Amino acid sequence: MAVNKNARTSSSTQKFFCSCGGEIKMKTLFESGKVKTIAECEKCKRSERRPSDFK
């Protein structure tokens, strides 16, 4: 796949970073029959319900 240097993160995938500097990844968990999505920091393993809660 060619990378267009003029195109900045053109996708719907928005990146979020924790206050520790780690990247926040979305995780899908299955809990008591329900699908739950959480945001977790790769580095310090802090998890929040939404990426915006890391501020």
Ligand SMILES: [Zn+2]
């Ligand atoms: Zn962190």
